Amino acid sequence: MNLWQRLEERGREELxxxxxxxxxxxxxxxxxxxxxxxxxxxxxxxxxxxxxxxTFGNIKYFDLR
Known part of the structure; x- marks a missing residue:
């Protein structure tokens, strides 16, 4: 899974x-x-x-890199 996919998954969860x-x-x-x-x-x-x-929002991503 690349960073974009991980950000999408985390964003859906957080938002x-x-x-x-x-x-x-x-x-x-x-x-x-x-x-x-x-x-x-x-x-x-x-x-x-x-x-x-x-919609938009802010998420932590430091652990996804």
């Missing part, structure tokens, strides 16, 4: 999201504190990320 949510953006903390801002969205019926059905 209490189901499998229908997909990670589409990550901003890793450069200060060394091990936080990442993650952005999730659901896909519409055509497989395109929906801008109206999205």
């Amino acid at each position: 209490k999201l189901g499998q229908s949510w997909h990670l589409y953006a990550v901003d890793l903390d450069k200060s060394g504190y091990g936080w990442a801002e993650v952005k999730f969205a659901r896909k519409d019926s055509q497989g395109i990320f929906s801008t109206t059905d999205s």
Whole structure:
């Protein structure tokens, strides 16, 4: 499992999201504190990320590297 997949899994757990949510953006903390801002969205019926059905949050990721 690569870092993106681990971040997606951790983000779903921390933000209490189901499998229908997909990670589409990550901003890793450069200060060394091990936080990442993650952005999730659901896909519409055509497989395109929906801008109206999205969420974001911060998760710890230092142990996922």
